[in-house]
Amino acid sequence: MIIHPELRRAARHARRTLLAATLLQGAVTLGWLAQAVLLAQALAAVALGRTESLPALLAAVLGVVAVRAGLGCAQRRTAARAGARVRVRLRDELLAHLGRLGPAHLTTARTGAVRTTLVDGVEGVDAYVSRYLPQLIVTLVAPVLLLILVAAVEPLALLGLVPALLLALAGPRAWDRLLARRGKEHWDTYEGLGADYLEALQGMPALRAAGAVGRTRRRLEERSAELHRATVAKLRVSLVDTGITDLAVQGGTAAAALLACWSAVTGATTPTGTYLVLLLAGECFRPVRDLGREWHAGYLGASAADGLAALRTAEPAVTDTGSVPADWHRAPRIDFQDVTFTHPGAEAPTLRGVTFTAEAGRTTALVGPSGAGKSTLLGLLLRHHDPGSGRVAVDGRPTAAYTLDSLRRGIAVVSQETYLFHASIADNLRLARPGATDADLESATRAAGVHDEITALPDGYATVLGERGATLSGGQRQRLALARALLADASVLVLDEATSAVDERREAGIVRDLTAAARGRTVLVVAHRLAAVRHADRIVVLDGGRVDAVGDHATLVTAGGLYAELAAAGRTHDEGLAA
């Protein structure tokens, strides 16, 4: 009888439908009661030899059975509707919140665990809310009514029924805390196993390359065994619950039957009364037994409640308090002013006093050694985090002034890790602009240097890509993602190592076409290979979270310093490759 506040909250999404399902469940219970009363009369009529009333009584029983079947059907349909509503609303709410949490959330939470909560957890809540809750309410009300009825017929029977009912309902409560704890342990293990499996499947190539497939399999087997142990531990407590309930149900029914027989033997009650008590005693416990059954259906929801609450109430790294829509009519200027930022949990700041401007409609490159803070700067522009101090402004306004959604829509991003979906190439492209014509797709893919390869495929733009674009090469995936970003038609284009998987000869061509295609937009490019950024209007050199130098390629090379070193290292690398 654990009702987690999160589950009560979820039930509110379908308050009326749940009320209807509960009333129908109550009506079904009344149907059982009516059947018991009619059967008692029929049995008494047989015992007393008054068979003339039998046909009418049996016909009434059949009528009740038919009506109850209809009510049961309606109840199940209504409950399923309520459950579906709760499920859909809950998932919508969680997905919208995940959107607000942004990618920063997945640096602390595991994707597989979030998936388990969103899919299995929400399914469990559906069963809990649509099946367990209505039955719980009926179980708390119906036996009281039945006891009143029994008291009117044979008060002595209450001596057996009341203690048994109290034991059946209150006894298992002594185990509630333990059951909740075991449920949480079970859910945590279940979530962890889901996350492990997802990671192992997605990381299969890396595991193979590292020769770690066998070790990972053994680890997954251990985790499966842990889940088995957690399930058994949970079942053990559940079985104690069920055992107490069964004991009370059997004992109570037997005691009531004995007392009813005693009354019959002593002549204290009529035959109808005796049969009524015998049959009603069974009915008193029917809701209790049904509750036990529904508990098993809804248990996963009760276990998942903590995880759901944690996901729903997780604080986004930034708050969406801006009110200005980011619909810049022309390419905006981007200013970083004295920006300092420390990653949550990190000891030292990643960025210290970073100041530079990405001019409107121009290409600005960010270069610097690995770990210099280039991606972190882009993350601040997209408001995955806010700076600790200083200001990031687009078109003269701080990024926090814009509504988060519109800010992120106004900045198209292609990162090192492209994400393509299991859908056709055209559908993957149209994610950025659903209304794009075929000609729009083609001009974007031409600019990204991938059109010819797409048309060479047997199904061309209708080719269905495998999961994460598995049927394409890394370079093709990146160029497709570039085309998608161009289609988004955002005023700001951010390329974070967007051509790192493309060979260098091709990269130069793509960068040239891209610069032409992106004309009129403000472009921020991060690339390790300086050939990809040497034509940028401005190059910002970052080192250890600080701006080391700003200028164009020629100026920076002439000035010596870190950029000249990086350029020289790049040349040595190229020569090494060419040799």
Ligand SMILES: Nc1ncnc2c1ncn2[C@@H]1O[C@H](COP(=O)(O)OP(=O)(O)OP(=O)(O)O)[C@@H](O)[C@H]1O
């Ligand atoms: N989520 C995080 N939590 C803590 N530290 C982080 C996090 N992300 C990045 N860092 C640290 O911040 C520093 C800058 O990382 P960032 O990814 O911005 O560098 P980068 O210049 O883009 O590097 P690369 O060229 O290798 O991609 C690194 O020292 C990194 O370890």
